[in-house]
Amino acid sequence: MKQQAASQPDDLALVFIEEDGRSHTLTCAQFWQSAVTAAHSLQNHNIHHDDLVILVMQHSQELLTTFWGAMHIGAIPSIFPFLTEKLDPQIYMERVRALVAQANARAVITFPDFKTPLTNLLAGVGCLVLGSDEVLYPHPARGREADSLSHEGKGWIEGANKIAFLQHSSGTTGLQKGVALPHRSVLNQIDSYSQAINLNKEDVIVSWLPLYHDMGLIAGFILPLVAGVPLVLMSPFDWVRDPKRLLWAIHDHRGTLCWLPNFAYNHMAKSIRKRDLAGLNLRSWRLAINCSEPVRHDSHQIFLQQFAPFGFQESALATCYAMAENTFAVTQSEVKRPLPVQWIDLPKLQSEQIAIPIPPAEPQAAAIVSCGRPINGTEIAIVNENGEPLPENHLGEIILRGSAMLSGYYQRPDLTAQAIRDGWYYTGDIGYLSQGELYITGRKKDLIIVAGKNIYPQDLEAIANSIPGIHPGRAVAFGLMNERLGTEGIVMVCELAAPANLHQTHNIEQALRRQIIAQTEVTLADVRFVESRWILKTSSGKLARSANRDKYLHTFSK
């Protein structure tokens, strides 16, 4: 980054598209200068090497430069999702406090408006709270610009195993797991992944992806900046509300690469009005990489149908299987070949755990899209319950190891020991290999993925347990595929504490939905109230989520 700023200072680094549609740009030199300023400021506030710095900031260029500045002095930055209009501020603040306290963060950096409430919240936790304005635009008297940074680039010189940054999952459960990524892994990922997608100087990356998630953080931030490829960025909120922005940004900037969760294909195909597409030219878009939740063949087809008339090419359809634990990409589809799709016997897959190809016209045929091959330096295997490798076409758990792995979950050796065994990371995802290509069919854990975001059912159930009218301990949450949306929806089934009439259950449902959205931003796809003892539990008294899902489908399906 420093070299680029020196040798190609005027090259475009970043175009940031604001809410009102206007954009402003930063050259490599400007980005670097801003990051260095941030680095100096942080040092002046006594933030040192290996100090954890949590960034509670909205999607903005300030977030990017502050993050880079923190890395530059060898501190460990971690981006925490910013408060949104749907979340309950009180609950959100408690989460921030819990994270900061648990992780022993040295400092929290936030927007100026948020600094006072955050300082009050964190009084007694013993961490510094800084406004982004103080960090990026320091008072001249405080800045010691002339002095060289005492730890300048130390992170890079030590290189290898020093932790570069942390990534967190969201939610009460997910917050516990800060994925610690060493510099070595990040650089290996960037190197291998660039090769896998033939990244070159003509590329322009366009993204709306949130930066607290591995896809947005790596593909939509660190990769382009390190590789010297321009990045066009917009906020996820602006995109959700106005999805045509992405397509017009690709048109305006001749974007070539864009990563998207599966539901985004459906969302764009269904939510953009015809008159908003007039004149659109998507011919420059060489790769649309589907990543971060199960890939669906029909979502690709809907998207292709809608946008082929505007220059979107079928050859652009690509996939990637990724996770923070491998920095980002584990596998990537081959970009020079059409995306492989297998039609397999679905009932046989579910009952015998084997993928058997059959003609697409057969009623029991289901399309499974390939997620590609492992990137250089990463290997994968499919194993059974005992960790023994399975032959091709046999379903099992996907495990991985390689040069882009996490060093562990930050300060959680217990969680690390559970997840990494004998050097292999156990993903909890289920799939099979066929002719070297990875096909993913499901998940071992009860984790639900909605619009690319991980949701833990236990977090939702805990909320339901607190709602008056719902029998505590007798509420279950599970995911259900919604084909129209191209993603999972969340269903909750709750036993009533006492018999209730329609009006009463409606009030309980309102209260439940309101609490769920305030605490997790999740909108439930369906809520059903049932009588006592409807919910199934295992012999050890735990909620049998898939059994309850099956019962729900049996009882309530139209």
Add this chain to the structure above:
Amino acid sequence: MNVVGVKEQLKTFIAGELLNRADYPIGDDEPLISGGWIDSFSLAQIGVFVEEAFDIYIPDPDLTVAKMDTLNQIAARVLEG
């Protein structure tokens, strides 16, 4: 176009397509998005539905949770033209 007709059509679309519960009785003043009944992706889809059903184009600054949270709000906006 009258307000009753517009509301009925909106209710049918929202209950059937977005809520997946065609029989659900949506209150005229029920906060749909902030109340957790439909998610924010649905705003853009409502925009598409309104264009197709009533030939009304709602510009982006008006397609917000604050302005389009209830049936009454959406219907009023449609009738504005």
